[in-house]
Amino acid sequence: MKKVLGMAALLAGLIAIICIYQYTTTGAMAFFGPVNISNLAQRIGMLGIYSIGAGIVILSGGIDLSIGSVMGLTGVIIALCATKYGWSPWLVSLAILPLCALLGFWHSFLIGRFKLQPFIVTLSSLLLLRGLARGISGGKGITLDNASFATIGNNSFLGIPIPFIILIVLALIVGFIMNYTVYGRYLYAIGRNEEAVRYSGIKVNKIKTLAYVLCAVLAGIAGIVEFSYTGDVQPANSGLMYEMWAIAAAVLGGCSMRGGEGTMIGIIIGAALIRVMDNGINLMGIPSDWQWTVIGLVIIGGVIADEAHKQRQAKKLKA
């Protein structure tokens, strides 16, 4: 909980810096302008959805590198089916989610039964699915002109961007599983000590399957929202490296790559941090070529500060 507070403080500090900078240079605070806030919420929503998936898998002590490729392939399939065969993008979207679940089962089958490493298993999916997206589309970008389908990504409900609403709904559902069901408890326990959990009579593979399936399905949902937002998909680039942003958001939000540590609210704050940084860099007029440098520095700074805090804590507690 302390970690979440720390990250929230970092977020607040970041916003304050942006605002002060803007106020002293332009005399106004464009950050809190309604358009900027709405855009920000929409972008946080989209990143947050797949960050939750990444976070859950990291919590279980694993990793999923296939998120970006799943998102790209999702867009390509919807676009192809809608433009080539005239199918409803809504129905195609619905049909894709079970396929994503199947991918999650495949990952956990290889990891649980064959004892393969999550990194390798999902790395192969990263390549395989990206290749599939490029292969079936012939590598060419596809544009979908469908006003009703575009609403998910672009419109607002009661003034709140729909992607952000989707994020909140999903966060509540997954957060409930994590905090109020035995599966969530097992997930944390497995992340900390998988063998001890197995020795407590718990089917570890079943719980891990839940994590990988959730992650793949959330990536699928994020892919649908993203494609609805852009209305355009580039097989080679859409969703490229998004898993890295998701992992960054989860880690910034307090998930430990060793597993067993992290909270839902933390993951969302992590996603918000990354998007606010993006936004701030734009608003402050820093050339966008420096964007990654800044975010990279903030991530390593945050993680170092957290580790230092943890080591101090541990020293205090040590008998």
Added chain:
Amino acid sequence: MADATDLKSVGATHEGSTPSSPTTIAKSMAIQETQNQPLLTMRGITKRFPGVLALNGVDLSLDKSEIVGLIGENGAGKSTLMKILEGDYAADEGKIILDGGPVTLNDVQDSIALGVALIHQELCLAPNLDVASNIFLGHEPRAGFLSVVNKKKLNADAAELAKRVGITAAMTDLVENLSPGEQQLVEIAKALSYDVRILVLDEPTSSLSPGEAEKLFEVMRKLKSEGVAMVYISHRLGEVEQMCDRAVVLRDGCRVGELDKANLKSSEMVKLMVGRDISRFFPEHAEDTAGDVVLSVRDMDYAGGKEKVCFDLKAGEILGIAGLVGSGRTELIRALFGVESKHSGDILLNDQKTEIRNTADAVRAGIGLVPEDRKELGVVLEMSVAENISLAGINTYNPPFLDRKRELEVAKEHVEALEIKTPSLSQQVQYLSGGNQQKVALSKWLSLNPKVLILDEPTRGIDVGSKSEIYKLIRGLAETGMGVIMVSSEMEEIIGLADRVMVMHEGRCMGVIGRNEASEENIMRLATGGDAK
């Protein structure tokens, strides 16, 4: 660090990461050396950790060719004292005097340079390197202007050291393929490669078979005759009695006494260690509480077993499983608990044939296992006491939801019943002592009230006081009608507690001995492959 400025630094320690420096130091100190001065004196050592006084003015001296036992319960300060001698921790107060002159030890390199080496309970070898490379790890003989490792000299030098400590493995064997006993010897050879004069052995026999331990003692006697001084830390008081010239006893960070050779008896040691006389170490055995057969194993073939095994366990009975390390005891109970599925045969619980394919099946059937490796398998160290106690049972409270209220109730009940010492139910288990961790691991199963409880080395690494508490607990469980299987390498424990003893040797069950015939001699004969008669 109040007195740290008093400690006169020995100049040589800083340039002294090469093994040749001990001799130069010894020479410079020779002037001060007198005949009756001990080789090492630690005087008034005090060490504070936040909130805890780990050591309070402890004295320890050591002579050439002397083996001094250092004993005490867990948390008494033995390891802290030795870590100060090793240079890993800095003492807050006190002096370390070597060869008559004070020394400052800033890190482990300093102590190695002065000829002090510590052999940790958990061995620090590189399993994927060969024996010779491990022995000279970090100071391999070099050759040529590129300073590459001189393999030939490395192997020859290592072979010489190996001969000195009696390693039978080839210098090119990988350490991971060696038995625990041989690995221990490699660790000693590694220390000797640094011209060691003072050797500290921390629980060296805890993972060794009796035969391997005897070999280790042989090496210790030889080193002693060569003039090496040793500090011997062990919970096995019989070994201390056998090997040590005297013993220093610590309790709660204080030196509470020293026993010379004449008074070096287990009973005396225990009295000093716990500060009270444990008259009855093992609980009184009530009249036969055994009832109906609760678990029946028929012709079971399992991974690691050389022969099908058959045995029965009655309700209210403690069945001991004895055997040396590698005799297949752990493999047998892993099959019973479904960690490794059996190949063939039947497991019957209350006369019902029960299929156990995984640990979930075993738990559902009413079997619990407290594994040997407590920290890795028994508990989740970073989780709270309550979360650990509920780990196996939480899905029975109010599934699929998390019943935190019930969880805390159950945890509270067990913390009180088993007298688990913890500041709160939300304390992480890693901050509890070994004995209390073990009680948490036990509570996890007791909350489910299993028919059969399997305990693998239930008192490993647990101090004497907690041990007798755990014994009482186990006996109490049997009296409530639970069938208990206890695997143990500690002969006293098996003889003192078990109603029947099943002895294993190289994956075979060699026989079952009744309580009255269970003697160390009878068990050892079977455990080493001898005849029952």
